[in-house]
Amino acid sequence: DVKVTQSSRYLVKRTGEKVFLECVQDMDHENMFWYRQDPGLGLRLIYFSYDVKMKEKGDIPEGYSVSREKKERFSLILESASTNQTSMYLCASNSETGYTSSYNSPLHFGNGTRLTVT
């Protein structure tokens, strides 16, 4: 079974702090994603990565950055946390099937990190 592990279930940080959210997957997946989930807004894509050191902005990248130094690990960084970044953060991964393939492997999610910024 695919396992996507997020290092913290709950985090409480102060406004202005630098925050790191870590995610590790054990299935050698090429693609990794960070979403945030808010009531009434559903899931919104923050950033994704399709290879080591590669990253692309999602729908709401402002206030966030990411790092992917190793294939299995994808970090989300809040450079200066703000109260409007209080949310549930979900990491996901899937396999890349190649440019000519029409197959799209489903995303596998971690259990989430609930971040509160005070």
Add this chain to the structure above:
Amino acid sequence: GEDVEQSLFLSVREGDSSVINCTYTDSSSTYLYWYKQEPGAGLQLLTYIFSNMDMKQDQRLTVLLNKKDKHLSLRIADTQTGDSAIYFCAEAPGGWAGSYQLTFGKGTKLSVIP
């Protein structure tokens, strides 16, 4: 842009069937997914269907796709209290970029009454 719509709440009695509906706007949708989120947990893939299929059955789950109307439904037979969760519909186009263009609905909260 693409949009996926779901009703926000559904309440059913234990033992009844649940039907969760979803509509989408992207005519190039190739993959349609159902995810389940239990309280305090991440999203768990329940099932998915390709756009060239009309129906997919997996034990208590039946997925129906009406591509003409862009309507997807998830039927859960003999609903149990353990089925109480939020169910997300999601769609993606095909091809290598499909993963990056996944669009989720806002989720339907299913409450099962004992």
